[in-house]
Amino acid sequence: MEIVHVSAECYPMAKSGGLGDVVGALPKYQTQAKHYAKVVMPMYRTKYLYQNQWQVDAKGTVTMGELFFEYTVIKDPTVKLGFDLYLVDIPGLLDREQIYGYDDDTERFTAFQIAVLDWINQWQHLPDVVHCHDHHTGLVPFMMKHSYAFQKLSKVPTVFTIHNAQYQGWMGWNKSNYLPAWDSWKGGLLEWAGTINPLAAGIKAAWKVTTVSWSYLEELRNAANGLEALFEYEKGKCVGILNGIDADVWNPAEDSFIHQKYSLATVKKGKKANKDKLCEQFGLPKNLPLFVFIGRLVGEKAADILPDALGRALYYYKNQCSILVLGSGDKQVELELQQVAAANTNHMNCYIGYNEALSHQIYAGADFLLMPSRVEPCGLNQLYAMAYGTVPVVRNTGGLRDTVKDMGDAGGWGIRFNNATADDLLHAMYRGIDLYQNHATQLQNMRATMMQINHSWENCVNEYLTMYENL
Numbered sequence: 001m002e003i004v005h006v007s008a009e010c011y012p013m014a015k016s017g018g019l020g021d022v023v024g025a026l027p028k029y030q031t032q033a034k035h036y037a038k039v040v041m042p043m044y045r046t047k048y049l050y051q052n053q054w055q056v057d058a059k060g061t062v063t064m065g066e067l068f069f070e071y072t073v074i075k076d077p078t079v080k081l082g083f084d085l086y087l088v089d090i091p092g093l094l095d096r097e098q099i100y101g102y103d104d105d106t107e108r109f110t111a112f113q114i115a116v117l118d119w120i121n122q123w124q125h126l127p128d129v130v131h132c133h134d135h136h137t138g139l140v141p142f143m144m145k146h147s148y149a150f151q152k153l154s155k156v157p158t159v160f161t162i163h164n165a166q167y168q169g170w171m172g173w174n175k176s177n178y179l180p181a182w183d184s185w186k187g188g189l190l191e192w193a194g195t196i197n198p199l200a201a202g203i204k205a206a207w208k209v210t211t212v213s214w215s216y217l218e219e220l221r222n223a224a225n226g227l228e229a230l231f232e233y234e235k236g237k238c239v240g241i242l243n244g245i246d247a248d249v250w251n252p253a254e255d256s257f258i259h260q261k262y263s264l265a266t267v268k269k270g271k272k273a274n275k276d277k278l279c280e281q282f283g284l285p286k287n288l289p290l291f292v293f294i295g296r297l298v299g300e301k302a303a304d305i306l307p308d309a310l311g312r313a314l315y316y317y318k319n320q321c322s323i324l325v326l327g328s329g330d331k332q333v334e335l336e337l338q339q340v341a342a343a344n345t346n347h348m349n350c351y352i353g354y355n356e357a358l359s360h361q362i363y364a365g366a367d368f369l370l371m372p373s374r375v376e377p378c379g380l381n382q383l384y385a386m387a388y389g390t391v392p393v394v395r396n397t398g399g400l401r402d403t404v405k406d407m408g409d410a411g412g413w414g415i416r417f418n419n420a421t422a423d424d425l426l427h428a429m430y431r432g433i434d435l436y437q438n439h440a441t442q443l444q445n446m447r448a449t450m451m452q453i454n455h456s457w458e459n460c461v462n463e464y465l466t467m468y469e470n471l
C-alpha cells in the first residue's frame with residue numbers, strides 16, 4: 001500500500017512533543033513491513049532543514065479566499081529516515097522557525113492542507129490511504145470528499161488520528177471561503193458550536209478515526225473539550241491503537257546521547273554512571289533518589305501543581321530526595337519552579353527550555369519520572385522511562401493507565417495515583433523514596449520487568465495496516 005501521512009510535526013525535522021516522535025517512527029515501521037509510507041509536512045526553518053540536501057519535487061499555486069500563494073514541495077532524496085519525507089514551502093506563511101504559536105496559524109495550516117491536496121491531485125496515480133494527524137490536518141478528509149477541485153481524490157480512504165483533542169483549530173465562518181469551493185449542503189460537517197472546527201470536521205469526514213490509547217478513547221466521551229457528544233455519536237468508527245516507541249532512537253544500549261550505554265544485564269552500573277554524570281552537571285547529590293519531570297509546562301500535564309508539590313517534597317522529605325525538571329511552557333510555572341529550585345540549590349535544579357540530548361541523559365540517569373498529567377492521550381515519556389529502567393510515577397489516566405502497572409499489584413513496575421493534586425503526587429513520591437531506601441531488590445526487579453516490556457512499533461504497526469486494508 002502507498003500511505004501518505006500528513007502532519008504538522010515529524011522528528012527529526014520538527015518536533016514539539018509526542019506527535020513528532022510518532023510521525024517520525026510509524027512510517028518507518030510501515031516501510032519496514034514492505035509498504036510505501038511517506039510523510040508530508042510544512043517546511044519550517046529548522047536546523048534539520050539547513051543541515052540536509054533537498055530536491056524540488058513539485059510546484060503549484062493555490063488561492064485561499066482573496067489570498068493567493070505559491071508553494072513548492074521538496075523531498076529528501078536519501079532514504080536515511082527510513083521513509084520518504086516531503087516538505088511544503090509556502091513563503092510568507094510556513095517559513096518560520098517555530099511550528100506553532102503565530103497569529104496566522106489558521107491561514108498557515110489551511111494553506112498547507114490545500115497545497116498538500118493540490119500536490120496529490122497532480123499525481124498520475126492515487127495513494128491507497130491518506131492518514132492525517134491532529135487538527136492541523138483535520139480539513140483534509142472533508143476537502144477530499146467535498147471540494148470540487150479534489151473530486152479525483154474523493155474515493156481515497158482517509159484515517160484521522162487524534163493525538164490531542166484539547167486543541168481543535170477553531171476558525172470563524174468568515175474564513176469558510178478559504179476552502180476550495182465545496183458542496184454547500186455539506187457545511188454541517190465543518191461546524192461545531194457555531195464555528196468551523198477542524199478537529200470535529202476530521203472526525204466527521206474521515207473514513208476511520210483513531211486515538212493513541214484505548215482509555216483515552218473512552219475518556220473522550222466524557223471529556224473532550226466540547227466534543228463529547230460527537231465522540232459518543234461517532235463511536236462506531238473510532239478505535240484506540242496504542243503508540244509504540246522507536247527502538248532505533250530510544251534504546252539505552254545504543255543511545256549515543258547518553259554518557260554510558262547500558263542494557264538489562266548492566267542496568268545497575270549503567271544507571272549509576274549516568275546518574276552521577278547528571279548530578280555533577282546539575283549540582284545534585286548522587287546518593288539520593290532522583291525524581292525528574294520532562295515535558296511541556298502546561299495545564300494538561302498538571303505542571304501547575306509541580307511548584308507546590310516539589311517544594312513540599314523537599315521540605316517534608318528533607319535530604320531524602322533530589323529533583324530535576326526539564327521543560328518549558330507557562331511562564332508563571334517556569335518562574336515558580338525556578339524559585340523553588342533557588343530555595344533548594346543543592347537538591348533541585350531546572351532546565352527551562354527544550355533539549356533533546358539532555359532528555360535522553362535524564363531518562364537514563366533518573367530513578368523516578370513524574371507524570372501527574374490531567375490529560376494524557378498516550379504519553380511517550382513513561383514508555384521511554386520504562387525502556388531506560390526508570391520507574392514511572394503516573395496519574396491514573398489515558399495512556400498512562402494503559403501502560404503502567406502499579407508496584408502494589410503482582411508483577412507491577414510503576415507507581416500510580418488518582419488525582420492531579422500536590423497531595424497525591426507527594427504521597428506517590430513518598431512511596432518512591434521508601435522503595436529506593438528500603439526495598440532495593442524490589443526496585444531492581446521492577447527495572448528488569450519494565451525493560452523487558454516490548455513497546456516497539458513493530459507490535460502496533462500491524463493494527464494500522466489491517467485497518468487500511470479493510471478500508
Ligand code: ADP
Pocket residue numbers: 016017018019021294295296326327328353354355356359378379380381382
Ligand atoms: P506530549 O506530546 O503531550 O508533549 P508525549 O509524552 O507524547 O507528550 O511526548 C513528549 C515528547 O517530547 C517526548 O519525546 C519528550 O521526551 C519530549 N519533550 C518534552 N519536553 C521536552 C523538553 N523540554 N526537552 C526535550 N524533550 C522534551
Ligand code: GLC
Pocket residue numbers: 017018019022163164212243376377378379380399
Ligand atoms: C499528544 C499527547 C500525548 C501522545 C502524543 C503522541 O501530544 O499529548 O499523550 O503521546 O500526542 O501520540
